[in-house]
Every structure is written in structure tokens, then in C-alpha cells.
Amino acid sequence: MRKKVIAGNWKMNKVLSEANGFVDEVVGSVPDSDQVEAIVCAPFPYLSSLVEKTNGTKVHVAAQNMHFEENGAFTGEVSPVMLQDLGVTHVVLGHSERRELFAETDETVNKKTHAAFKHELTPIVCVGETLEQREANQTMDHVASQVKKALEGLSNEQVANTIIAYEPIWAIGTGKTASSEDANEVCAHIRQVIKEVTTEDTSEKVVIQYGGSVKPSNIEELLAQSDIDGALVGGASLEADSFLQLVEAGT
Numbered sequence: 001m002r003k004k005v006i007a008g009n010w011k012m013n014k015v016l017s018e019a020n021g022f023v024d025e026v027v028g029s030v031p032d033s034d035q036v037e038a039i040v041c042a043p044f045p046y047l048s049s050l051v052e053k054t055n056g057t058k059v060h061v062a063a064q065n066m067h068f069e070e071n072g073a074f075t076g077e078v079s080p081v082m083l084q085d086l087g088v089t090h091v092v093l094g095h096s097e098r099r100e101l102f103a104e105t106d107e108t109v110n111k112k113t114h115a116a117f118k119h120e121l122t123p124i125v126c127v128g129e130t131l132e133q134r135e136a137n138q139t140m141d142h143v144a145s146q147v148k149k150a151l152e153g154l155s156n157e158q159v160a161n162t163i164i165a166y167e168p169i170w171a172i173g174t175g176k177t178a179s180s181e182d183a184n185e186v187c188a189h190i191r192q193v194i195k196e197v198t199t200e201d202t203s204e205k206v207v208i209q210y211g212g213s214v215k216p217s218n219i220e221e222l223l224a225q226s227d228i229d230g231a232l233v234g235g236a237s238l239e240a241d242s243f244l245q246l247v248e249a250g251t
């Protein structure tokens with residue numbers, strides 16, 4: 001039985017006092033359950049403070065990106081070594097905003113996935129199709145290709161410990177959500193692809209999240225699907241109340 005993983009992707013939002021206030025509110029109220037994991041994906045400047053505040057609680061802290069190199073002349077970048085040293089546990093890789101706006105490629109996502117495991121960070125690898133690809137019936141092939149490239153060269157154990165977030169690009173920040181059946185169909189396809197490149201046992205262990213305009217009003221229906229094991233949530237994760245409702249839905 002896979003646990004549900006609810007990750008709030010704050011993107012480039014909040015100032016430090018708001019970030020700290022959110023976590024202060026959430027740590028005491030997240031359900032004490034092994035069935036659900038709560039993760040806050042925060043901007044780099046807040047990671048240190050949030051790791052300290054969540055220490056010993058049920059809330060995990062993730063970065064929203066990182067470089068794949070450990071150190072060096074990469075002005076403005078943050079390395080996996082730095083995240084591990086801070087006590088960050090997860091890292092979002094290949095979000096469509098990074099792919100579209102910051103030239104992230106399948107190749108760099110793959111390098112980052114390897115770097116994450118080397119530094120004991122759990123990667124949350126984002127995949128998803130554009131509206132044009134969906135309308136041209138290319139969703140399954142596109143997503144399969146992104147998943148295979150991201151996971152290339154990982155051991156089965158590492159794949160089993162990877163979180164995949166299926167986020168159709170047309171559903172991000174648009175208020176449009178894939179129907180839970182459509183979302184589940186793609187998530188089931190992702191599991192099948194993982195089974196083909198690893199083993200059935202491995203594919204059954206992988207947590208596959210859905211992302212794209214997830215909110216308290218649609219989370220239960222999404223989580224009731226066979227292959228949706230959680231959510232990567234944008235706007236609805238910014239308020240502590242609504243984030244807690246989303247996490248509660250996973251119990």
C-alpha cells in the first residue's frame with residue numbers, strides 16, 4: 001500500500017515571515033499518520049529556517065530546483081551538497097516552469113536525479129504534456145519519454161524511491177484540472193512505463209502525484225483513483241488552512 005504524498009509548491013511566493021508563519025501553523029496540525037506525507041517546497045532563502053522549524057515533526061522541506069554539480073563556478077546556482085547539508089529531504093526537478101522558462105531539459109533532469117540520490121535527496125520529477133500535445137494525442141508518448149529519460153541509469157531501488165509528479169501543463173495555474181479519470185489514465189501509463197524499464201515490484205512502489213489546479217474541492221476524487229498517490233499543489237498550498245485540508249484528504 002503506497003502512502004499519499006502531498007507537496008505544496010510555493011513557487012516564487014511569500015516573504016520569510018509568511019513562510020515561517022505558515023510552517024508554525026502547519027506543524028502542530030498535520031495528521032499523525034503513516035499513510036500521508038506532507039512536504040513544503042519553498043524558495044531557497046527559507047529552507048534553512050523551515051528545516052529548523054520542522055525538525056522532529058511530520059513536515060518535510062523540499063527545494064524547488066538545484067544544480068547537478070556539487071560546487072564550482074555556477075553563479076546563482078544551488079548545489080545538492082548545500083541542500084543535503086541544510087537537512088532538506090526532497091527536491092522538485094523538471095517542473096514545467098523550469099523546462100519552459102529556464103531551459104531545463106530531459107538531460108539536465110536526469111543528471112539532477114542522479115545527483116539527488118547521491119546526496120540523499122528524494123527527487124520529485126515533474127512530467128506533463130502541453131495542450132497542443134494533448135490535442136494531437138501525443139500525451140502518452142511524450143510523458144513516457146520524459147519519464148524514461150529522467151530515470152535513465154538509476155538502480156531499481158532508486159527508481160522505487162523517486163516521486164513522479166504528472167502535471168499537464170495546460171492545467172497549471174489555469175484553474176483547469178484534468179478529470180480524475182484522465183489524470184489516472186496517464187498516471188497508470190507512467191507506472192506501466194516504469195514497469196517496462198524496471199520490474200513490476202519497483203513500479204508498484206513508485207509514488208505518482210497529480211498536479212495542476214489541485215484544491216480542497218477536488219483532492220478527494222483525485223486521491224480515490226488507483227494510480228494517483230498524492231498531489232503537487234500550486235496556489236492552494238499557499239494558505240495553511242487549505243494545505244492542511246489537502247493533507248487531511250490523504251489519511
Ligand code: 3PY
Pocket residue numbers: 009095167171172173211212213214232233234235
Ligand atoms: C500548479 O498546480 O500550479 C503547479 O504547478 C504545482 O507544481
